[in-house]
Amino acid sequence: MSQPSSSPPSKRLEVVDTVVIRFAGDSGDGMQVTGSKFSTESALAGNDIATLPDYPAEIRAPAGTLAGVSGFQLHFSSKKVLTPGDAPGVLVAMNPAALRANVGDLVAGGILILDGDAFSKSNLAKAGYADHPAKTGELARWRVFEIPMTRLTTKALSDMDLPQRSMVRCRNFFALGLCSWLYQRSTEETQRWIAARFKKTPALVEANTRVLKAGWNFGDTTELFGTRYEVRPASIAPGLYTSITGNQATAWGLMAGAAKAGLQLVYGSYPITPASEILHELCAHKQFGVVTFQAEDEIAAIGAAIGASFGGAIGVTASSGPGLALKTEAIGLAVMTELPLVVVNVQRGGPSTGLPTKTEQADLLQAVYGRNGECPVAVIAASTPTDCFDAAMEAVQTAVKYMTPVILLTDGYLANGAQPWKIPNFADLAGEPASFRTQAEGFQPYLRDPDTLARPWAKPGTPGLEHRIGGIEKDYDSGNISYAPANHERMVRVRAQKVARIADSLAATEVTGSELGEAVVVGWGSTFGAIEEAVERLNAEGLAIGHVHLRWLSPLPKDLGKVLRRFRTVIVAELNLGQLVRLLRDQLTIDATAINKVEGLPFTAAQLTETIRAVTAQRRREERR
């Protein structure tokens, strides 16, 4: 079975472009492993992929309950993949709860693979089914394959001396083997992974490998599946790839940005979902000189980051909405002291504690406006999991160049989602070294660079540059405390200008899809893939629709107004009640139609396609009137 092409001629082979598959089971069923291994197999098969895990909100809800269902969705294709997929075409459900929680998303006619052994009376009851749904006809819309996975698994292991529980825990590899067969994926890499993962318990290496093969062989030999599918390799830029989640990419981008600047990275943080993995990732790489500080709260975390920046390191802190709220006052201090600082905000559903494990884009106005006084900060947003790397690097570099705090917005969807990343050579990455003032002559702590308006960075330990900074208004040059009225206005304006100056070095705004015409959809952050796909579909339908995706929200690109005015209608699509749309109105006085969704879930491309189509049609009708 080492070659995926071993299928007997009795099976039909169907070539498909794109598959969206979801693995779902109890938290304890290993669905995350199954999903990510299948993703790797697909990537190795040359497909473009995107993935999205879906964890339960509770740590470990009682087994078999709806609250305990864990899922992993993979989109793989011979074409460009922009999102983890709207609705799955294939659902693997390891128990009734997983079925119930997910089957509603499965497209009509989709493939539904069940572990029939898990549909016991008690499991059915826990999921709220009175009867086995396969028998009540309620699964009639789908192609159901009910397989006694548990029994087949234990049978494959019957001659091994393993406790029953351990045997059953292998059944996720049965599902993986079966799916690998179905889509002609090689399981070699998975076998290697199993060997490495369980190397301390050879019996588990043996067991899991056997079950994996059993799943494959079941597909190959049983009459159940008449068709196998082939998803041909996508045309992907050649290179070495790895799969990376948004949070991991953020962590690496911060490290790379700091390294390029020649700076020590000091990361102050307080755990919070869905930002904690950035801390986990960074603290695992201390050999890079990264210092991580798990603080007593978010205020201490950002305080430490600011203190580190004062000391000549790049201070970074990350959190999610409630934590950003707590950091508000301290961000003001960084604005006033004009120190570089990166504040990552991995947005989640709000307000308050809200929906901690869900995604949302409702912290934009907080990031741009949520501080006392006139308190401008730069705000950048990442658009895909891998873009988190670039955006984080850019955030670090910008903070240092302009001596300003930068807020980097990502969200739960990006944070947990994974994407193939074409591994760059570190040497090829762009990035400038930071420069410190060392010259004592003529030194004034707030004398500005004429281009960037940045003040000099003079770190303790430098003789002759002893100076004192703080949060009280300061004299324009000397930085001494000043209550003078005109000076205050001057300082308020120069701080605003400094952030505005960032726009000087931004690239021209890019439009994908139509370059001008009927409508432009403006987005920011994690909605990139869904919008891009929707716009592509609409362009394919012949509609002249463009897509502008904003990377910098503060400042906005200078040419943005001009670009948007090339279109008759401006549509802003975001996962909130309308926040970017306010920025466009108040900064560009451009009115726009808002497409919003606040369900804790990302847009699907299908939803967007439909809504954009409806909005533009409506506009056309209005214009005709």
Place this chain on the structure above:
Amino acid sequence: MSQPSSSPPSKRLEVVDTVVIRFAGDSGDGMQVTGSKFSTESALAGNDIATLPDYPAEIRAPAGTLAGVSGFQLHFSSKKVLTPGDAPGVLVAMNPAALRANVGDLVAGGILILDGDAFSKSNLAKAGYADHPAKTGELARWRVFEIPMTRLTTKALSDMDLPQRSMVRCRNFFALGLCSWLYQRSTEETQRWIAARFKKTPALVEANTRVLKAGWNFGDTTELFGTRYEVRPASIAPGLYTSITGNQATAWGLMAGAAKAGLQLVYGSYPITPASEILHELCAHKQFGVVTFQAEDEIAAIGAAIGASFGGAIGVTASSGPGLALKTEAIGLAVMTELPLVVVNVQRGGPSTGLPTKTEQADLLQAVYGRNGECPVAVIAASTPTDCFDAAMEAVQTAVKYMTPVILLTDGYLANGAQPWKIPNFADLAGEPASFRTQAEGFQPYLRDPDTLARPWAKPGTPGLEHRIGGIEKDYDSGNISYAPANHERMVRVRAQKVARIADSLAATEVTGSELGEAVVVGWGSTFGAIEEAVERLNAEGLAIGHVHLRWLSPLPKDLGKVLRRFRTVIVAELNLGQLVRLLRDQLTIDATAINKVEGLPFTAAQLTETIRAVTAQRRREERR
């Protein structure tokens, strides 16, 4: 001297409409007393008045230095008084530092009264004068009256057995006596006040009274002053008046609002300039059942207020910008739990610690948008010191009626400024009693009132209504934790609607000045007086300019767009870089011209008059093109 009309015929009497006088001296010189006593005398003389103290930023800077100068400005008039006055026409300076710090504001030709004895070499040096400015000609633009006040004071007390220091400390009453003579004010009330204030030390009663009279008599007998001035009574609504500062009015308004609602007031607070006096005022009135809690920080303060509201009291907290920043996360909790809460924010110069003793209006966007998630709160702003009373009452009543947090914005200028307040009868004040749910049947914690969308207030101690609330998203009716996507969107929208509903009960937007025409100036908060006066002046010049002053910033009044569109140009004047103007653009898509000032100081009516005139002229030119 008991009658102000005792002036000998040798003195000319000039009738004037309006006087702006500023008393300035060292912090230890008692200028606040002088100013406020002179204000009372003026009010008793029937004038309309407004006052503004100006404290030094340091608690007690070294005597005689510029940093230690303390001032008090009074505007009194026979006409309606809208502000404490743009620029003083009279300056009383008790030492060189006070002169230097203030004389630049004195109108050309204005009266300058100096204590000549204070212009010693060392005092001159401390103020940065090389020479006595009266001798260098640099005071030539003003009518200078240099009087040896210190010597005259000690002379008046020479037969008393008082230490020299104590004698000198009486000299502020010399200045007061002199000014009382100059403007024909009765000093009777002041004498009563002295008697009460110093009743434990009869010698000081005697001394201060004597010096007061000495000042009066000096004016009356010396040839120095050829003219006395008469400011006739203004036409003021009849009634009993008192003078009240903004912070005092806020405190009383909170108390009255709670009392009308039949609720206990629980005030959680952490001291901060310029909000602390609200705490000081409230804790002095415990007999009203007011509970004040000085918390360990701002978060504990608001936390306690929310806890009290959960308990069926009205929880209130107050702070200034940096403190509001810290309360951000907890405000979100109040939004989510839909509990009534009033958050007073006495704005000061920002960002960060900023200009703690100065005024500014730069926390508007923070109040409206500065929270994680879609987190709507109601925002109301007071326009004058006395309006703080009404706005605070309204804030309490609205919070209770809609079960929502309300942010009340005032600022340092209102907080410290004082105004005559026509004392109402408590019984005549409007206000509704709160209603608590007691009926167990059909109770669900989030079932809403169909009109206000408020949920029921069910307080602990009520049998059968036991329930649990929190910051996680909740089911639409039951309030139980819910992660359901559609429910979240529904809840996000209903919370926004609830705040929007407040607009249903707002009065129609009032326009002063022209009802339609060339331009309308939109303002909010403490700029009311200056804008109103500027618009009056421009109307007097024949320009068709209106003034709309917003009380509610969230929600905006429903008719606002319609009203503003009656004018060709919309101008927004505010003490920030442009915040309300953004709200108008993004909520009403009305573009507006911004007039901004960020100097830690209020607008003057003169400045505004000129700027508005320039803006409208420019617009006219543009239209002609």
Place this chain on the structure above:
Amino acid sequence: MSLAETPSGARDDGELGDAAKLTRKDFESDQDVRWCPGCGDYAILAQVQKLMPELAVARENTVFVSGIGCSSRFPYYMNTYGFHGIHGRAPALATGLKLARPELSVWIVTGDGDGLSIGGNHLIHLLRRNLDVNVLLFNNEIYGLTKGQYSPTSRQGLVTKSSPLGVVDPPFDVASLALGAGATFIARTVDVESRHMLEVLRRAALHKGTSFVEIVQNCPVFNDGVHEELTDRAIKNDHQLLLEHGKPLLFGEGLRKGIRLRADLSPEVVSLDEVDIGQIALHDETSPVMTQLLARLGRQGLPMPLGVLRCVAGVPRYEQAVRAQVVEARAAKGAGDFDALFRSGETWTVG
């Protein structure tokens, strides 16, 4: 039940009223309990629900307030009033509630992260003020809800998601911190020792002032067995020092070992086989020095004291002192009269 033993929220007249008829079941809410299987929190919930009817406080007069964490989900499971707050702020919420409604029985449930990390300041100020509320701090030495980072009570060297090379921070000594903050009641118990817990909780409920109870709790998912010394039947006798006021500090099989103080006041373990019981130190709940000594014991290789480490009666309760000033003000100035207030400054008449 005598008056001195009445908890807040009970009827004033000392009668039990309807509350007497309550059973444990009455305190179970209709929400599914969502902790991991095997979580120590279940055992704590069971004991609290068992205690409630005994206190004879009506359900509607009982409020559970919490922050954020696995432990802080507690209020949802109690069929009383409940407030699941934000992270670390339960003491603040409870303070406002208790100031507004001193008659209620208020319980704060918090964790080592919620109460000692982000909420540390509120907690120490609560203890300082001595508000009459009960604090239950579930100490699993880990952040459970955020999936396993170390907490301020995690031991040095512990490997967690945020300390791959081991924790370097010295942990708080919880009882010591509470003592330093001025707590009038400090106790410690263990999730699986249900009888002991019930007894400790009962004393906490009856203490007038802030009762601080650290409940050693197992998180089987992220920090399993960290309290094994106290819970493993085979060894716990040698590690549990069960406190009783006025009694000698004895432990071990048959209570044959004891704690003796050296001349420099440092503790040592001695065997009753060798020394006389008279040399064993006596527990004194009112002595700060004794509490300090006990607080540091467990971490020095000596047995861990369980039970009431400190209990000082008669310290004024904060909410009573605050409200007494209202009474005082009324006595001095009469009940508040707005018309008089408005006229209390200088006034003048126009027209």
Place this chain on the structure above:
Amino acid sequence: MSLAETPSGARDDGELGDAAKLTRKDFESDQDVRWCPGCGDYAILAQVQKLMPELAVARENTVFVSGIGCSSRFPYYMNTYGFHGIHGRAPALATGLKLARPELSVWIVTGDGDGLSIGGNHLIHLLRRNLDVNVLLFNNEIYGLTKGQYSPTSRQGLVTKSSPLGVVDPPFDVASLALGAGATFIARTVDVESRHMLEVLRRAALHKGTSFVEIVQNCPVFNDGVHEELTDRAIKNDHQLLLEHGKPLLFGEGLRKGIRLRADLSPEVVSLDEVDIGQIALHDETSPVMTQLLARLGRQGLPMPLGVLRCVAGVPRYEQAVRAQVVEARAAKGAGDFDALFRSGETWTVG
């Protein structure tokens, strides 16, 4: 100067270098000092400026960090690097600074409001971690900068702007709180006792770990004379208990009075005229029980201990432990290599 006595920020080689030539004047900044006339802060500033040259740390290697308050203006007046932070957060700023730059000499200046009210949590966590910084807490028992509200150290009954009927909150016992938080160095001195202060500050500077110094300070404007017992020449002898490690706790005129422990470990004052000096308790800077005993002394009508209440050497410094893991990681994995990192997961080749 031996190595063990070198403060952070001094040259590694034990030589003094240019820093040896510094004088007190070198540490005076060009900013006007803006405290009220007579404020105790002036005296503290003078002593700190006097100490600096003695430490022989270069000006550029010294950083003063503060929060907000009258006391927190301190950094502006020191001609070193300085950071006037936001209210309560100086420990957080200092932690980040010290983690980034362990070689610097870092001083935190805070007040009873800044450090114990809003900043209480950061302070106790700083003490717990034992970062090698020096904390000077100016305790005037009032909020000075905001013009006179009571603070968490104000005594009960004090009438202030926010407590017209007297403070009801029990104050923190500062040393007790620091002890409870795990401080390795706790000392107390008085603004007007310049010689004593200098000595205490010197020991604080040389302690490896967080040195916590409470400086009793007079605010003549809002809380004048609150420390009179300790500052009034006529009575201070009876109220100051000057501590020396290993020495008996003696005080009073001619040191004829002493502190003896009763059997229940409670302290009592005895006269050397009546009892033998051998019965007087000996100070032990390393004993938490002794520190606890001393911490509570002053407020019980017994004399107030001044000097070093606690000093435990050899506890790892936080910043060193944190950075040791960087070294450890490098030893185990080699210096960070981004190209290797990027390839550390599963990889595949396309094309």
